[in-house]
Amino acid sequence: xxxxxxxxxxxxxxxxxxxxxxxxxxxxxxxxxxxxxxxxxxxxxxxxxxxxxxxxxxxxxxxxxxxxxxxxxxxxxxxxxxxxxxxxxxxxxxxxxxxxxxxxxxxxxxxxxxxxxxxxxxxxxxxxxxxxxxxxxxxxxxxxxxxxxxxxxxxxxxxxxxxxxxxxxxxxxxxxxxxxxxxxxxxxxxxxxxxxxxxxxxxxxxxxx
Numbered sequence: 001x002x003x004x005x006x007x008x009x010x011x012x013x014x015x016x017x018x019x020x021x022x023x024x025x026x027x028x029x030x031x032x033x034x035x036x037x038x039x040x041x042x043x044x045x046x047x048x049x050x051x052x053x054x055x056x057x058x059x060x061x062x063x064x065x066x067x068x069x070x071x072x073x074x075x076x077x078x079x080x081x082x083x084x085x086x087x088x089x090x091x092x093x094x095x096x097x098x099x100x101x102x103x104x105x106x107x108x109x110x111x112x113x114x115x116x117x118x119x120x121x122x123x124x125x126x127x128x129x130x131x132x133x134x135x136x137x138x139x140x141x142x143x144x145x146x147x148x149x150x151x152x153x154x155x156x157x158x159x160x161x162x163x164x165x166x167x168x169x170x171x172x173x174x175x176x177x178x179x180x181x182x183x184x185x186x187x188x189x190x191x192x193x194x195x196x197x198x199x200x201x202x203x204x205x206x207x208x209x
Contacts, residue, residue: 004025005028005072008027008028008029009025009026009027009028010025010026010027010028010031010073010074010075010076011023011024011025011074011075011076012024012025012026012075012076012077012078013075013076013077013078014046014048014057014059014078014079014080015077015078015079015080016059016079016080016081016082017081017082017085018082019080022048024048026076028073031073031076039127039128040061040092040127040128041060041089041091041092041125041126041127041128042060042127043058043059043060043122043123043125044058044059044060044061044078045057045058046058046059046078057080058080058081058083058122059078059079059080059081060078060079060081060087060089060122060125061076061077061078061079062077062078062079063076063077064076064077065077081122083121083122083123084121085121086119086120086121087119087120087121087122087125088117088118088119088157089117089118089120089125090115090116090117090118091115091116091117091118091125091126091127091128091129092114092115092128092129093111093113093114093115093116093128093129093131093164094128094129094130094131095111095131095133095165096130096131096132096133097132097133097134097135098133098134099133099134099135099136099137099141099167100134100136100137100138101136101137101138101139101141101167102133102136102167105138105139105167106170107136107139107167107168107169107170108167108168108169108170108171109133109136109165109166109167110165110166110167110168111164111165112162112163112164112165112166113145113158113162113163113164116129116145116148116156116158117156117157117158118150118154118155118156118157119154119155119157120151120153120154120155121153124151124152124153124154126151126154129148131143131148131164131165133165136165136166136167138167139167139168139169140166140167140168140169141166141167142163142164142165142166142167143163143164143165143166144160144161144162144163144164145158145159145160145161145162145163145164146160146161147164148164
């Protein structure tokens with residue numbers, strides 16, 4: 001893997017229904033350019049092989065594996081789909097706008113989920129679901145999955161009552177009341193020392209008697 005990285009290449013695999021896994025390498029620069037142009041669920045035309053063996057297949061980026069510390073891309077999984085069969089895929093949620101409940105009332109914005117699982121044909125995969133949080137006008141307002149408008153022929157696999165984003169009241173710090181101390185119970189350092197000396201004298205007198 002280190003040698004491939006030195007050559008500017010990243011190992012990858014193509015897999016899908018009715019096909020054997022195909023191991024390939026992808027130029028790192030090509031992947032960087034692709035990430036700038038394409039969204040997470042974009043269909044990619046991948047060229048595999050050379051000359052007479054060259055084929056072009058449509059794929060989705062199923063997963064990008066990164067190093068736990070460096071976050072450098074180690075491996076990529078490409079999914080080659082059947083264009084006539086529906087796929088299950090997670091579509092990201094993008095929040096847009098400004099919530100008056102947050103800006104004006106000091107509420108706290110809480111996003112419960114950031115993806116929606118859908119089922120559809122590959123060519124109908126939504127790039128994202130845009131949620132306008134300017135509709136959150138007052139504290140405790142919530143936008144639910146059922147508030148999304150699903151494109152035609154796209155089936156949502158998340159329950160309608162699941163909250164996407166909401167505004168809650170800011171948490172107030174609990175103030176613990178401190179009971180006042182009676183003046184007679186408050187002793188200065190000198191008084192404490194004097195009482196200790198008196199107690200020692202009483203103990204010495206008792207011991208002599």
